[in-house]
Amino acid sequence: MYMMKTAQRFLFIALVMAGLGLHTQAQAQAQSANARPETAAIVMIVDFEGIMREASAMQDMRKQVEKRRDSYQSEIEKRQQALRDEDQKLAQQRTLLSADVLQQKRAEFQKKVAEFQKFAQGRNKVLDEAVNEGRIKFQKKLIEVIADVAEERKATLVLHKSQVILHANAMDATKEVFEKVNAAIPSLTVEFKEAS
Numbered sequence: 185m186y187m188m189k190t191a192q193r194f195l196f197i198a199l200v201m202a203g204l205g206l207h208t209q210a211q212a213q214a215q216s217a218n219a220r221p222e223t224a225a226i227v228m229i230v231d232f233e234g235i236m237r238e239a240s241a242m243q244d245m246r247k248q249v250e251k252r253r254d255s256y257q258s259e260i261e262k263r264q265q266a267l268r269d270e271d272q273k274l275a276q277q278r279t280l281l282s283a284d285v286l287q288q289k290r291a292e293f294q295k296k297v298a299e300f301q302k303f304a305q306g307r308n309k310v311l312d313e314a315v316n317e318g319r320i321k322f323q324k325k326l327i328e329v330i331a332d333v334a335e336e337r338k339a340t341l342v343l344h345k346s347q348v349i350l351h352a353n354a355m356d357a358t359k360e361v362f363e364k365v366n367a368a369i370p371s372l373t374v375e376f377k378e379a380s
Contacts, residue, residue: 228339229351230330231358236322239365241372245318248374249311256307263300270296306378314374322372329365333357 236242274289281289334342337357345358 225341226337226339227351227355228334228337228342228357229345229348229355230342230361231345231356232326232330233344233346234358235326235362235365236319239322239326239362239369241322241325241366241369242319244371245315245322245374248372249315249318252314252374252376253311256311260304260307263303267293267297267300310376310378314376318372318374322369325369326361326365329361329368330357333361333364 270293274286274293277289278286330342333339334357339357345356
């Protein structure tokens with residue numbers, strides 16, 4: 185009796201396993217019948233960094249930023265020289281002034297130094313923000329142009345050239361993108377948002 189029950193259990197387990205196997209096999213067949221054919225990737229490669237470096241709009245932006253930086257630097261140097269002169273004058277007056285007056289003049293001088301540092305940092309911030317905004321504006325246009333070229337080429341995958349080790353020359357769309365982005369945005373007006 186025990187042997188017969190054990191045999192029945194094994195038979196039951198075998199039938200369940202066979203049923204699961206048939207069910208799994210049927211599911212796999214149904215999935216493969218419904219599966220779409222795989223799409224072959226059409227790859228396009230763009231030297232994004234190279235275009236960001238060489239595009240006429242980005243060179244125009246760099247010239248504007250350099251001109252403004254030189255202007256700021258000249259202004260900063262004048263203010264530095266004025267502070268150095270005032271510091272020397274204070275050093276010469278040290279023996280002539282009372283301790284209280286000297287301390288007050290030193291405190292006023294330190295306040296001017298702090299204001300100068302804030303001014304210089306503010307000018308650097310203006311330059312950084314102008315560069316970032318210009319880059320973002322240009323990148324948006326560059327991505328639009330890349331998308332247009334990818335659509336024309338029916339590319340399904342676009343890669344940065346820096347991500348690729350080897351590729352067929354026909355995949356490289358850099359020259360085409362470069363020419364189109366230069367035509368679309370030949371220059372860039374940089375906005376310098378100065379608070380003071």
